[in-house]
Amino acid sequence: MLAEAYSAAVSPTTSPSSAPEEGQKDHHRKGGGFRNPWPSWKDPSPVKIATSMLAQRIATKKYWGPDTKNHTIEVRKPSLSAERVTNEFRATWLGHACYYVEFPGGLRVLFDPVFSERCSPVQWMGPKRYTKAPCKIEEIPIIDAVCISHVHYDHLDYPTIMQIKKHHPNAHFFVPLNAKEWFTASGIDNCTEMEWWEEHDFVLEKKETDKGESAGNDDSTPQINGKFGLLPCQHQGGRHTHDQGWALWGSWSIESGGKKLYFAGDTGYRAVPRESDGLDDYGEQFKDLPVCPAFKKIGAHRGPFDLGLIPIGAYNPRWYVKVYGSPFLPMHVDPRDAVNIFLEVKCKKALGMHWGTFVLTEEPVMEPPQKLREAMKAKGLPEEGVFDVVAIGEGRVF
Template sequence: MSGSGTAAALYAATISAASITAATPEAAGEKRHHLKDGKGFTNPWDSWHEMSGLAIGRAMAWRKFSGKGKSPDTTPPTVTVVKPSFLPSRTTSTLRATWLGHACYLVEFPGGLRVLFDPVFSERCSPFSWLGPKRYTKAPCYIEDIPIVDAVVISHNHYDHLDHPTIIKIKNKHPNAHFFCPLGNKHWFTESGVSQVTELDWWEERDMVLKTKDWSEKHAATVGVKAGTKAEDKHDILEARIGCLPCQHTSARTGLDKGRTLWASWSVQSGGKKIWFGGDTGYRAVPELPEEADDYGPDHDYPHCPAFKEIGEFRGPFDLGLIPVGAYSPRFIMSPMHANPFDSVNIFLDTKCKRAMGIHWGTCE
């Protein structure tokens, strides 16, 4: 039997509707983020400002031409890259989160569950290997270096969050990994040859039960299994609840499919710990202001996205928040869909996260 075939025989996941229906905001059932023609999604809040790709391109080009636009210095050294150390087995009593660049995190839950968020290991965030935004910070590891992946959670379909070569490598290296994505994205996975996919709408949850044979004699004794019982005769059962939640962003893989598939933040609960993954999100739409203006000053009271307080109220608190903070300049273009440090702190407070780690920074041009 091949290596991946052996892995396939060792464990399997069962995905089912949540055993207990979690509380949701009263307006959630209205599905206001669904377009009425059924052909896509929108951000249904006053904190969102729609700007076309053409308008964004023109504004960015003018800033560069006028000298207002400044590119960050990505000359090495930039972000220090440390080779990560992953647990060799599922035996752990603590929550561990390892940043793997941009929005990618591997989270190791107490009890053994391993979840990979928005994995991108390619050199470019693009449909082309020779064109598009390029990494200026080297990946700290590769898919082949990660010993266990049970679930892969995708926030949306932008190339810096959903990377085809990376997904295929995960499928080949970890054939039992189950993929979770927002509505409309399942077709992309099945077209790519990935069949173990669950797509969800905002505020929906699924229970994941993972039956493994990753036993040691010591661990077996702690859960009441007779010492000396053969590993192949017993199953180790891991349980998780995975929830799809709102965020303020958009989606596209081409210039013609903006907003056709949903974007989301996510919650994952397992082993007595619960985390929130922000994916990619804005907090408030800020108009064009003088460069020196403080858009959080008393003269600039702009609406902020109410979804984060709802997440904190109905699904929090969270032991850890993975919160985006990057790609927020210029503010009048980026603020509806990307958070600056002040936005990120407010998102942290709204969602009731006890601790936070930053994502979506220090990786791509």
Template sequence: MSSAGGAGAAATAIYAVVSNPVAVGAKPEDADEKAHHLKNGKGFINPWDSFRDFVGWQMGMRILWRNLSGQGKKVDTKPPTVPIVTPTFREGREGGKLRATWLGHACYYVEFPSGLRVLFDPVFEDCCAPVNFKLFKRFAPPPCEIEDLPTVDLVVISHNHYDHLSYPTIKRIQQAFPEAHFFAPLGNRKWFISSGVPAGQVTELDWWDTRDVKLQVRFQDAKDIDAVSVSGSETKSSKGDIAAVVGALPCQHVSARGPFDKCKTLWASWSVESGGAKVYFAGDTGYRAVPDSTPEGDDGYGPEYAHLPHCPAFAQIGRHRGPFDLGLIPIGAYEPRWVMSSMHANPQDSVNIFVDTKCKKALGMHWGTWVLTEEDGMEPPRKLREALKEKDIEEEGVFGVVDIGESKEFESGSEK
């Protein structure tokens, strides 16, 4: 449980109060048209020419034939792969610079200067599938357990695929941090409630929706008054209120947890701002779709592909919600491109997303944990360096990677 600190800390709990109705943030003129909604509430689509839809069973048959015919590539996961270090975290509500710790795949633990603690797309289990298949088991274990985290205030989920949303992980978070508040895209709230999360601790948002969040202290004993001060109806810690703005933003992906619920719930990227620091979490996303005829190993960025459309949402995010002090951007799970380009960014896509969204710095994610696709396990960071050089982005530390369990600090707007 998150404690308020001081002599009576054990008898208090910090919980999130989320604004209702919606807090309004800047957005494109056509955002209210909801082009990503299917009629009659039947689900969602990617409303851009940059996305090429697919039929799941047809893609599955093509991949199966690829593997049976020997065309598929086997990924070597024998050590050495991604280094794993034991993470360290700040105690309690200690402030400081914006700090991000990679916990594997798409999971980051972010410590904001305000004292806010946010966990993005946590999956701590061995297998990222509804059944325990060896094919979907980790080759890089988590660097710590959920119970090792000092506190979790907000949990932000990009979509409902099993490598981003895990029932056992959510239950463990509930047990360890019962006051944690969960944010997810439209259509996912009922899953959390059916999983035992109290309805008041789940907020689902549509693209471009935002919420104001304030952390408050729930008193359980009068002696806790020495840990906090109360002004009117507002509860304040000794360092002042911990407030945040959380927003759901577009990205190019799909959703499903079974064979019959494709795109019934929404997918999203996210922004979280607190204590003068602003973070963009891209979730899981593609940027542009390349043709089926794209040769093996071709990134799809030669002159012959220049006419292909790319997703316009990222430039809109940069224009209306940027700049961001830190972007957490996927760089892996992209081969073969004829299958994955619509849904998963390769490093060149990732650099374009970084530029479009106006992130000042970025860290890569969505690689080095599970074998989801066919690129070599250590290829994404190498390709990322090449893509940055091609884009003439050569400043040290602008967009890089960290070891699993490693933390990195960043300057934020409040420090400038």
């Protein structure tokens, strides 16, 4: 692998932190673990929501989930550069929340990779792909770093991580607090865990041969630099129904080659009440619902960003989200929420994610892109060319 010609060094950033001072530890639970410290979050009542979901299924006499047979999602073979140095800033969607980003100067980062058939503890049951993975891990030419937003199964997949370990052994993993123990238990030591607002410098130094010559291709560069920052978002972190909150969750900022990227991971924006079911939850009746303040804070202290990768799917019905058999309330966003995050974080351009791959909720498969265009128009923004969707496997240069 070309990536093996470089060795990685990770260190806390030496530049002064511009993180807000107030409330920096409010997300730490007494006794351990983490929480969402904002009025926009409501702790779920799994029993109450599960009962409501069962009643809804009985009343409608319909199998839970949308029709996944009649969709127009295109899956392409991705075009990923094998050249160590590139002048392009390219983001390629690999399905669900997985993006592969090539930064000018050569840094290659993979986000929330899940290449298995199911996002589940086992591969014989659980949410199954209805669109294929566009490639295999071994077909990705270079992976310098992998960013994990949280430890849910549709964002952290053991078989995929083992494939990365096998085919890209020098890839460095960046994870939120308490997630490192999962990687250590999986035999991975090149892992850095981080707190909200923490930043680390990431330096790839070109190795030399015994003859004093640089290893690698003639197009390589002696040093590749990046800055990785973990930022807040509104979600949870756990692998089972009983351990939510044991590991932190977050969004990511990456700077390299003069470009800055925001990866939102998986997040909520508001806690929408059940009374909104069938109504416009952005209407007058619900206009004062509290929103997560983290995104405006991110925009003020870390923005602007050249590109945002923001979820747009897994939101209906709005008052619950069913993930891995465990219902939770304000964990995901709809396209209107996504556009607000896009504006508050101060992204110049954005691409959608967290749709088109696994059945997690009930909205029609092709609804998120349509609703995204409507949400952009409602804000007086162009429907295309600013916050877009791409085919699975498609790359977009910015």
